[in-house]
Amino acid sequence: MNSHFLSKRHALALALGAAYAQFPQVAVAQAAGAPGAQALPPVIVTGNPLRANELSTPASVLSGNGLVLRRASTLGETLDGLPGVSSSWFGPNANRPVIRGQDGDRIRVLGNAGASLDASSLSFDHAVPIDPLVVERIEVLRGPAALLYGGSAVGGVVNAIDNRIPRAAVGAPTGAAELRLGGAADERGVGALVEAGGAGFALHADAFWRNTGDLRVPSFDRPTDTGAERRERIVNSASRADGGALGGSLVWGSGFLGASVDTYRNTYGIVAEEDVTIRMKRDKLAVAGEARDLAGPIRTVRAQLQRTDYQHQEVEGTGEVGTTFDNKGTDGRVEIEHAPIVLPIGPLRGVLGVQAERARFSALGEEAFVPSTRTAQTALFVLEELALAALGPLSVPTRLTFGGRIERTRVDSAGDDAGAVVPKFGRALSRTFSTGSAAVGAVASLTPQWQLSGNVAYTERAPTYAELYANGVHIATAAFERGNPDTPKEKSANIDVALEWKAGDTRLKASAFASRFANYILLAATGEPDFLTDEGDLVPVYAFAGVPAQLRGLEFEGQWRALDGPQRIDLDGKLDVTRASNRSTGEALPRIAPLRTTLGLNWASGAWTARGEVVHAASQKRVPADDVPTGSYTLVNLSASWSLKLGGLDGLVFAKLNNLGNELGYNAASAATIRALAPLPGRSLSAGLRVAF
Numbered sequence: 001m002n003s004h005f006l007s008k009r010h011a012l013a014l015a016l017g018a019a020y021a022q023f024p025q026v027a028v029a030q031a032a033g034a035p036g037a038q039a040l041p042p043v044i045v046t047g048n049p050l051r052a053n054e055l056s057t058p059a060s061v062l063s064g065n066g067l068v069l070r071r072a073s074t075l076g077e078t079l080d081g082l083p084g085v086s087s088s089w090f091g092p093n094a095n096r097p098v099i100r101g102q103d104g105d106r107i108r109v110l111g112n113a114g115a116s117l118d119a120s121s122l123s124f125d126h127a128v129p130i131d132p133l134v135v136e137r138i139e140v141l142r143g144p145a146a147l148l149y150g151g152s153a154v155g156g157v158v159n160a161i162d163n164r165i166p167r168a169a170v171g172a173p174t175g176a177a178e179l180r181l182g183g184a185a186d187e188r189g190v191g192a193l194v195e196a197g198g199a200g201f202a203l204h205a206d207a208f209w210r211n212t213g214d215l216r217v218p219s220f221d222r223p224t225d226t227g228a229e230r231r232e233r234i235v236n237s238a239s240r241a242d243g244g245a246l247g248g249s250l251v252w253g254s255g256f257l258g259a260s261v262d263t264y265r266n267t268y269g270i271v272a273e274e275d276v277t278i279r280m281k282r283d284k285l286a287v288a289g290e291a292r293d294l295a296g297p298i299r300t301v302r303a304q305l306q307r308t309d310y311q312h313q314e315v316e317g318t319g320e321v322g323t324t325f326d327n328k329g330t331d332g333r334v335e336i337e338h339a340p341i342v343l344p345i346g347p348l349r350g351v352l353g354v355q356a357e358r359a360r361f362s363a364l365g366e367e368a369f370v371p372s373t374r375t376a377q378t379a380l381f382v383l384e385e386l387a388l389a390a391l392g393p394l395s396v397p398t399r400l401t402f403g404g405r406i407e408r409t410r411v412d413s414a415g416d417d418a419g420a421v422v423p424k425f426g427r428a429l430s431r432t433f434s435t436g437s438a439a440v441g442a443v444a445s446l447t448p449q450w451q452l453s454g455n456v457a458y459t460e461r462a463p464t465y466a467e468l469y470a471n472g473v474h475i476a477t478a479a480f481e482r483g484n485p486d487t488p489k490e491k492s493a494n495i496d497v498a499l500e501w502k503a504g505d506t507r508l509k510a511s512a513f514a515s516r517f518a519n520y521i522l523l524a525a526t527g528e529p530d531f532l533t534d535e536g537d538l539v540p541v542y543a544f545a546g547v548p549a550q551l552r553g554l555e556f557e558g559q560w561r562a563l564d565g566p567q568r569i570d571l572d573g574k575l576d577v578t579r580a581s582n583r584s585t586g587e588a589l590p591r592i593a594p595l596r597t598t599l600g601l602n603w604a605s606g607a608w609t610a611r612g613e614v615v616h617a618a619s620q621k622r623v624p625a626d627d628v629p630t631g632s633y634t635l636v637n638l639s640a641s642w643s644l645k646l647g648g649l650d651g652l653v654f655a656k657l658n659n660l661g662n663e664l665g666y667n668a669a670s671a672a673t674i675r676a677l678a679p680l681p682g683r684s685l686s687a688g689l690r691v692a693f
Contacts, residue, residue: 046113046139046159047148049302049335049351050385056401056441056455057145058084058498058511058555063137068178068690069611069639069654071132073187073212073239075109075160078132081615083511083555084142084576086593089667090124090476091237091271091678092185092215094278098669099142100513101551101578101592102155105464108145110159114286117308117329117359122370122466124671125272125476126325129264129282129310130160131241133178133191133208137161142555143496143513144457146437147381147405150355151461154492154515163195164247164260165288166204170197176650176692184658184681185212185237202251204260207244214238214269217679218664234678236269236276257289271678272476275317282310299339305332314367314475323367329359343386350384350403361465366534369472369481371425372414373465379407398444401455405437409462413469413485425471433489435460454497461490467521467544473533478673480531481523482543490546491518505561505570512554519546522589525626540626549589553578570602579622587624593669594620594630607643612636620668627672633665633680646691655687 043051044059060082062070072078076087076095086098099107109116109128120128132138138160145153175194180187193206214233221228222235242265249258266280288304310327333355341348356379362372383403388395415428441455470483498511523542530538556575563569575597580589600613619632641654662683666675 044139045161046110046157047141047145049148049337049353049383050349052385052399052401052443054399054443054451054453055141056443056453056496058142058496060085060140060142061137062140065641065652067132067136067138068652068688069641069656071180073132073185073189073210073241075128075130075132075138075158079138079140079158081574081596081598082140083557083574084553084578085140086596086669087667088124088591089670089678089680090674091234091269092212092681093237093239093266093268094120094125094127095670096120096128097140097156097158098591098593099140099156099158100515100553101580101589103591103669105152105467106155106461108149108153108157110149110157111284112161112164112286112288112304113159113333114304114306115308115329115331115357117327117331117357118282118310119312119325119327119361121464122325123474123476124674125270125278126312127266127268127278127280129266129280131191131208131210131243131264132160133180133189133210134193134206134243134245135160135162142511143455144437144439144459144492144494144515146457146459146461147383147403147439148353150377150379150405150407151435151437151459151490154459154461154490154494162206162245164204164206164245164262165256165258165286166195166197166202166247166249166251167256167258167290168202169200169251170195170202174693176690178688178690180686180688182684182686183212183656184216184684185214185239186216187212187686197251200251202249202256202258204247205245207242209242211240212238215681216684217682218662220664220679223676232682234271236274237271237678239266239268241266241268254293255289255291257287259285259287261285270314270476272478272674276322276475277315278312279315280310280312282308284308297339298336300335300337302335302337303333305330314365321365323363323365326362326364327359329357331355331357346387346389348384348386350382353381353383355379355381367473367475369474370466370470370483371416373469374412374414375409375465377407377409377462379405381405396444396446398442401439401441403439407435407437407462409433409435411462411465411468413465425469429469429485431463431468431485433462435462435489449501449503451500451502452498453500454495457494459492459494461492463487463489463521463544470544473531473539476674477523477542477671479540479542482526482541484544487521487544487546488519490521492516492520505564506559508556508558510554510556513552515551516583517549517551520549520589521546522549524624547585548583549581550583551578551580551589567603567605572598572600572602574598588622590624590627591669591671592620592622594618594632608640609642610638610640612638617665617668623668630666630668630675633663634661635663635665636660649691649693651692652690653687654690655685657683657685659683 080087120126141157145157173196177192180189189210191208215237222231245262247260264282270276286306335353357377386400388398412430439457443453494515496513500509528541559572577595595618615635621629638657644651665680
């Protein structure tokens with residue numbers, strides 16, 4: 001490892017001597033016995049600058065003990081199984097959230113509402129540099145959120161919140177530490193945070209360390225150059241990661257101003273190659289502030305700015321660095337909330353904002369398949385909310401939201417280096433795109449128990465640098481990938497409708513969505529003769545191309561309080577399915593998760609909780625011509641927790657037994673070239689201890 005903002009030694013010292021805590025408001029938000037997504041979350045901050053109690057866009061929240069029991073080594077695996085959310089799977093170390101069949105640059109991954117500037121959307125083997133061990137809350141928006149976050153949020157948003165810049169005053173010092181052991185990857189991990197403060201200021205520090213071995217899986221036939229070999233572990237899937245952060249804020253009754261610095265390091269194996277590892281580092285400096293309760297037409301001003309320095313190297317077994325990916329960038333946004341405007345039909349509240357992002361990306365080395373690029377994005381947006389009261393006997397209280405966004409994106413390619421022996425990327429090129437998005441949503445309270453919500457959105461997305469300028473062999477996909485500098489912007493029309501019924505602790509919710517794309521940009525086989533690599537291997541040729549596409553789906557979730565009192569029993573269930581097709585040919589789009597169902601039983605009594613669940617994934621037979629179907633599988637998972645007092649500390653002991661039947665399964669949302677090398681985890685037992693003060 002190179003120099004850190006926090007060295008590994010300092011990170012470990014802080015992890016062992018400080019505490020890792022969920023703050024009181026977060027702990028209250030998630031019941032101690034609920035190991036799943038929060039059913040009735042507090043106010044969601046992602047995509048909700050007006051802090052509305054209900055959103056027209058479907059959302060899930062993980063926090064408190066529910067997050068503790070779901071935590072995995074990656075963000076994608078932690079969220080996998082939430083309604084409409086699956087995960088790509090390039091082994092246990094590199095997987096991103098997939099929302100309603102969309103991934104990559106159509107899902108915006110944020111850290112504290114700021115862009116995660118990395119290389120994870122470029123390739124399936126590139127990890128997201130956010131470790132769930134030091135995240136206290138995760139918010140997921142399913143469906144278009146381009147209004148506030150740009151075209152790359154057409155599929156949804158994942159926001160990992162860690163409070164590294166404190167937003168409120170801290171009284172007595174608080175904190176906790178969490179230790180995790182076991183699992184299919186023989187994990188050893190520890191995370192910690194501590195917060196303190198005084199009159200007018202608040203301080204935050206956190207750190208984590210994690211080490212895993214090769215992932216244990218059910219016995220499977222691993223493909224080789226000469227046939228197949230029987231394996232019970234995923235080759236080259238071990239990892240080690242560490243990091244930490246320091247932050248502080250000046251806090252007053254109506255606002256704050258703060259800054260933080262954090263570091264992340266991760267070294268992990270690429271399961272597609274037995275002797276190649278990725279050595280990743282990311283350092284970030286962030287500032288943020290808010291002023292509330294202002295007089296005059298402006299009531300609140302919020303601003304944040306972050307500078308990210310990201311690099312990862314792909315290291316051969318000999319120690320030689322094959323390719324170095326570097327991404328340096330700045331992301332900032334300002335939001336201004338105006339005073340309510342009283343109209344005859346109800347009060348109008350709104351936010352005006354500006355967002356800017358600058359990134360300089362380079363891929364250096366013999367295996368680089370994209371040139372060095374610069375991307376600059378600038379956007380203006382407006383979001384308004386109109387609260388309509390009941391105006392007649394047939395009317396119901398309704399909240400309308402509407403707004404628009406205009407964005408300008410410039411993507412420059414540096415082309416080949418002046419001394420390039422073999423030209424690959426040609427001359428320097430530049431493309432500029434003007435994109436726009438608009439949305440209208442509504443939430444209607446039909447009765448105290450029934451609520452109807454929906455939204456309609458139009459979104460445009462500018463192509464990424466890879467979709468425009470890629471031209472080379474991509475080791476992770478085992479294909480020659482070719483971009484198209486003339487690719488036009490992607491356009492989509494989207495609709496989402498949800499109906500929810502609630503009665504005490506019992507609830508049911510059904511959602512339906514549809515998206516219709518013009519020029520849906522995907523990587524597809526060209527049918528050209530295979531490309532001969534320098535090593536003498538033949539690989540297929542793929543090209544980025546735009547096709548007319550349609551995605552449709554259904555989501556159901558519910559919970560029934562079967563027994564109330566000193567002992568509580570809840571039954572819950574989820575079902576989701578997405579169907580995605582090329583509208584011209586009827587062929588399926590790639591990497592779509594199959595129909596999935598989950599049935600769970602929760603029990604709680606005093607300090608004890610337990611859960612059993614059955615997760616079934618149907619076979620996925622609707623695949624493109626260059627893919628193969630995946631079979632169905634059923635997983636049985638068990639978990640339990642015990643809350644206790646350890647002197648003056650609040651303790652939580654927890655254990656999980658996953659995949660009780662050691663069922664062999666493959667992820668349909670993973671890349672076809674890696675799927676056979678990386679089955680899902682086998683039977684595993686893990687345990688942990690979390691203490692807080």
